[in-house]
Amino acid sequence: MCVENLRVRYGDLVAVDGVSFTAEAGTITAVLGPNGAGKTSTIEVCEGFRRASGGRVSVLGLDPAAQQRKLSERMGVMLQDGGVYPSARVADVARLFCDLYGNREQPGELLERVGLTSRSRSTWRRLSGGERQRLSLAMALAARPDVAFLDEPTSGVDVNGRTEIRSILRDLAARGCCVVIATHELDEAERVADRAVVFDHGRLLASGTLDELRGGQRQIRFRLAADVTTPDFSALDQRVGRDGEYYVIEGASAGSMASLTAFLEKYGLEPLDLRAGQTSLEDVFRRLTNGTSA
Amino acid sequence: MRPLLAQLRAELQLMLRNGEQVLLTVGIPTMLLVFFSLVDVLPKGSATDPIDFLAPGILALAVMSTAMVSLGIGTGFERSYRVLKRLGATPLGRGRLLAAKIASVISVEILQFAILVPVAYALGWEPTGPNWAPAIGAVVLGTIAFGGLGLLLAGVLRAEINLGAQNGIYLVLLLLGGMVIPFGNLPVGLRAVARVLPSGALADVLRDTLTAAGDRPGLAWVVLAAWAVVTPFAAARFFRWE
Numbered sequence: 001m002c003v004e005n006l007r008v009r010y011g012d013l014v015a016v017d018g019v020s021f022t023a024e025a026g027t028i029t030a031v032l033g034p035n036g037a038g039k040t041s042t043i044e045v046c047e048g049f050r051r052a053s054g055g056r057v058s059v060l061g062l063d064p065a066a067q068q069r070k071l072s073e074r075m076g077v078m079l080q081d082g083g084v085y086p087s088a089r090v091a092d093v094a095r096l097f098c099d100l101y102g103n104r105e106q107p108g109e110l111l112e113r114v115g116l117t118s119r120s121r122s123t124w125r126r127l128s129g130g131e132r133q134r135l136s137l138a139m140a141l142a143a144r145p146d147v148a149f150l151d152e153p154t155s156g157v158d159v160n161g162r163t164e165i166r167s168i169l170r171d172l173a174a175r176g177c178c179v180v181i182a183t184h185e186l187d188e189a190e191r192v193a194d195r196a197v198v199f200d201h202g203r204l205l206a207s208g209t210l211d212e213l214r215g216g217q218r219q220i221r222f223r224l225a226a227d228v229t230t231p232d233f234s235a236l237d238q239r240v241g242r243d244g245e246y247y248v249i250e251g252a253s254a255g256s257m258a259s260l261t262a263f264l265e266k267y268g269l270e271p272l273d274l275r276a277g278q279t280s281l282e283d284v285f286r287r288l289t290n291g292t293s294a
Numbered sequence: 295m296r297p298l299l300a301q302l303r304a305e306l307q308l309m310l311r312n313g314e315q316v317l318l319t320v321g322i323p324t325m326l327l328v329f330f331s332l333v334d335v336l337p338k339g340s341a342t343d344p345i346d347f348l349a350p351g352i353l354a355l356a357v358m359s360t361a362m363v364s365l366g367i368g369t370g371f372e373r374s375y376r377v378l379k380r381l382g383a384t385p386l387g388r389g390r391l392l393a394a395k396i397a398s399v400i401s402v403e404i405l406q407f408a409i410l411v412p413v414a415y416a417l418g419w420e421p422t423g424p425n426w427a428p429a430i431g432a433v434v435l436g437t438i439a440f441g442g443l444g445l446l447l448a449g450v451l452r453a454e455i456n457l458g459a460q461n462g463i464y465l466v467l468l469l470l471g472g473m474v475i476p477f478g479n480l481p482v483g484l485r486a487v488a489r490v491l492p493s494g495a496l497a498d499v500l501r502d503t504l505t506a507a508g509d510r511p512g513l514a515w516v517v518l519a520a521w522a523v524v525t526p527f528a529a530a531r532f533f534r535w536e
Contacts, residue, residue, distance in 0.1 A: 072385050099297065
């Protein structure tokens with residue numbers, strides 16, 4: 001999938017402003033950004049639901065606006081919510097979507113895959129939020145797609161369900177599908193995506209693999225007891241910042257941990273919840289948006 | 295063809311499992327037919343037996359119930375629940391989705407007629423030389439006219455407002471449309487309005503073709519044809535899929 005200099009306008013409002021990125025077959029790309037960042041508008045253009053005001057989009061070598069019918073044969077779509085008539089039964093929805101795609105998948109197997117076999121006689125309105133997401137995912141999988149656009153696929157899903165959905169998405173990518181998920185849940189994207197594109201206010205702030213976005217940086221995070229006055233960290237040779245109740249050292253080196261523990265010991269401070277690891281996507285996102293978006 | 299048939303099956307399944315839809319499309323027309331043919335309280339125009347006036351009018355009501363109200367309310371909620379959007383992203387596409395809806399309406403109308411016509415005969419209806427071919431033509435025109443009106447409302451109004459509007463218009467057309475009350479029994483001012491309504495035109499044409507007791511069938515055919523052109527055109531022009 002290739003998006004070049006995409007622009008989407010709604011009257012005077014510029015929803016997407018000159019965005020360019022690619023998503024490859026066999027990978028999971030997360031489109032990240034807060035509500036109103038331009039994620040959904042971009043994906044709707046890629047799905048063929050919306051016409052671009054400018055730029056060019058190619059999905060599986062097709063123009064989504066002009067060739068949506070052809071694209072729909074190979075495309076799986078998961079809307080953020082809805083998409084199913086409330087009185088429709090789960091089994092009937094699965095059967096309908098399998099029929100619509102020429103029975104590439106069997107309805108029973110599809111429901112088993114998303115963990116809805118026991119709910120097959122329930123109507124959509126009786127499903128929980130997480131079960132509705134699973135059914136929505138099943139509808140996308142019925143296409144056995146070459147490209148899948150999934151909007152907030154794990155929203156409202158419980159912990160076990162999230163693990164199952166991640167596994168399904170990885171299987172889909174392993175089969176060669178270009179999986180694109182739109183989400184504002186950064187930790188979820190971090191767990192499942194290979195690549196990410198970051199939007200804010202209709203502009204693309206960054207794109208690349210998660211490692212590229214993190215810039216290979218490592219960080220150390222720790223807390224101190226609530227009654228401890230913030231110490232003077234100037235004696236440390238690294239800058240210590242704050243993230244809520246946490247102290248954070250960005251760009252930590254191999255010796256940073258040793259220096260920090262020695263410093264804390266010297267001043268009789270006991271670190272709580274001390275962690276060292278890669279910079280999180282959330283930190284990257286905050287850095288890119290200068291903390292203006294959540 | 296397979297996606298179309300799959301969608302048709304889903305449409306019929308949803309419609310027949312929905313108690314309100316069954317009540318609207320089959321229950322109310324049958325109850326009105328039976329009740330007012332047995333309880334002689336409504337004016338019956340030139341007919342000697344209430345059933346002779348009622349039967350064609352109730353058949354017109356059945357067409358209106360299915361093609362306008364049932365189709366319109368269902369489509370309005372599908373638009374609001376983003377079902378139309380989701381189906382638009384499948385190989386079904388919008389064209390075949392619409393075709394499945396039309397086929398579903400026709401299927402329900404066949405079911406309605408299969409129930410209402412024998413019930414009317416059982417209640418003593420004796421149509422004088424019924425001419426079924428033009429009657430079917432009128433039903434087709436009526437279906438197009440009412441279907442267009444139902445989809446127009448479904449495509450421009452919010453689902454809840456559409457629900458109220460469809461039910462309100464249904465009642466107005468039922469009472470003013472010559473279906474259960476003859477044109478001659480309406481006040482003069484309303485009579486002129488009633489004659490240009492699609493319900494009045496369809497009821498009058500059916501009454502003329504089935505019982506040779508039409509009021510102004512020539513005008514009714516013209517009115518019905520005009521509605522069958524205007525409402526689908528307006529629906530196609532103004533319908534918003536989301």
